[in-house]
Ligand code: HEC
Ligand code: HEC
Ligand code: HEC
Ligand code: HEC
Ligand code: HEC
Ligand code: HEC
């Protein structure tokens with residue numbers, strides 16, 4: 001009993017002074033809206049640690065399997081029952097094979113940490129609160145109040161989705177060796193990149209399906225895309241966001257990266273969402289696309305190779321057309337050269353110096 005009073009008193013001691021800060025929270029902050037979360041601050045702060053934030057478990061009481069609020073957790077304190085019914089089940093996304101390690105690396109988040117991480121020994125993690133600030137989040141801006149955009153030595157608030165991702169997928173000192181710096185791949189100064197930070201450089205991406213366009217001319221044209229257009233749930237009915245997917249790399253659609261396989265709509269489904277399959281296999285840009293993608297056996301063979309053998313999925317700091325050869329399939333030619341040389345803009349001509357499938361390209365010209 002005494003313990004309970006102490007708890008209430010300490011909660012007030014903490015909550016009341018901090019209430020003063022509440023003035024700076026956005027007016028439409030969903031969790032501070034009594035019509036949505038009736039018990040206010042004490043919903044999440046009655047008896048938990050302010051430093052760790054209680055981990056993803058606090059969030060999934062409301063954003064998880066609906067049974068948590070009903071039968072399974074019959075004794076769930078009333079304060080957790082939100083006024084908004086049928087919240088999407090985010091928890092289900094994290095049960096999928098490919099997911100952010102939100103539940104796999106719990107307890108590593110620190111409320112005062114500054115990302116990108118500068119200490120290579122810090123454990124990698126991605127908790128709900130690394131991507132969503134519970135005090136600031138609004139229906140329109142799910143990253144509201146997230147700090148992490150580094151400009152020089154100043155760390156300001158994230159306003160774009162990619163800035164959120166760069167907190168952990170760019171300069172992080174603890175980035176695992178097999179991963180690359182995404183800010184470097186998407187830089188607008190590169191010869192080519194998928195148009196995430198801004199419009200792309202290719203003015204003749206002839207395979208583009210509507211409404212995608214190289215440059216925005218008409219109102220309906222889409223000339224920039226987001227990480228979320230490729231990374232997210234494989235199910236379009238699932239909640240938005242890169243929480244989890246049945247496809248590798250948390251992709252919204254299937255993408256095979258292997259060599260020696262048959263071309264099918266499924267194999268490269270991700271790319272064919274925006275690039276017309278019949279244009280690619282019709283060799284409208286690269287004269288030998290079909291030969292490589294389907295292999296020598298044509299549409300019936302199984303000796304084709306993935307887009308990934310020649311194209312980086314994000315951007316290429318060295319070449320146009322996202323060319324970046326997959327070195328586990330492509331090797332230097334008989335002269336020890338491994339490079340791509342472009343021959344004029346929008347001419348669909350170039351040269352390759354490399355060796356692949358036992359064929360010496362010294363060079364091969366198109
Ligand atoms: C939906 C749950 C939720 C609600 C409602 C909520 N908080 Fe929090 N609060 C959190 C979480 C989670 C953290 C930890 C954040 C972190 O570690 O990054 C936190 C952290 C804090 C902190 C520690 C410093 C900081 O900002 O990281 C303070 C102070 C705080 N909350 C005050 C409040 C006040 C005051 C209210 C009501 C106006 C409130 N909270 C409502 C979930 C909530
Ligand atoms: C008491 C229940 C409750 C808890 C606990 C809770 N939320 Fe929410 N959350 C809500 C409600 C209600 C909304 C508003 C949904 C709406 O407006 O349709 C919301 C909205 C959101 C949104 C915006 C989504 C949208 O549909 O626009 C995000 C993101 C979010 N919450 C993340 C979190 C995170 C992260 C935590 C844990 C720190 C958390 N929530 C804890 C009830 C809760
Ligand atoms: C707080 C840190 C953090 C943030 C922010 C973050 N991630 Fe991650 N992400 C991770 C961690 C940790 C992993 C597990 C692998 C690793 O350590 O890189 C991961 C894994 C991934 C993977 C799977 C990689 C693979 O090959 O299995 C993808 C894809 C990904 N993140 C995309 C994104 C996108 C898109 C965003 C922005 C919307 C984002 N991440 C924001 C920490 C983060
Ligand atoms: C969400 C839509 C979308 C998806 C999915 C997509 N692309 Fe693209 N892609 C674009 C847009 C838009 C451009 C045009 C950029 C420009 O004009 O520079 C583009 C351009 C390209 C280019 C030419 C870039 C240049 O600068 O010359 C290549 C190569 C490419 N994509 C390959 C792929 C591959 C491979 C995949 C599958 C892994 C894929 N794309 C998936 C939208 C997409
Ligand atoms: C053998 C290497 C190779 C493979 C495999 C390959 N490409 Fe390409 N691709 C190229 C080259 C070279 C160009 C540049 C053509 C030029 O000079 O304009 C190109 C250009 C492109 C372009 C930009 C022009 C356009 O058509 O809009 C897209 C998009 C593209 N490829 C998508 C794909 C997709 C999708 C796959 C897999 C299904 C794939 N490529 C497989 C070599 C390859
Ligand atoms: C056009 C689709 C597309 C877009 C846009 C895209 N990705 Fe990816 N991403 C892929 C594909 C395909 C793979 C798997 C093949 C590979 O590793 O390149 C991948 C792999 C990854 C991986 C794991 C492998 C690695 O190289 O680290 C991470 C992390 C990642 N993406 C983060 C991001 C972030 C962050 C953004 C936005 C800034 C983004 N992606 C935008 C298609 C995309």
Ligand code: HEC
Pocket residue numbers: 056059060063088090091100102126127128129130131132142161228238239240241242243
């Ligand atoms: C790596 C970053 C990351 C992590 C970790 C993460 N989210 Fe998200 N979340 C996003 C992004 C990005 C979006 C999509 C924003 C958009 O496109 O509208 C999103 C969307 C959402 C939405 C709105 C979904 C919809 O369809 O409207 C909710 C609710 C949400 N997240 C809750 C959570 C909860 C709860 C957790 C932890 C269990 C969590 N998120 C973990 C990045 C993340």
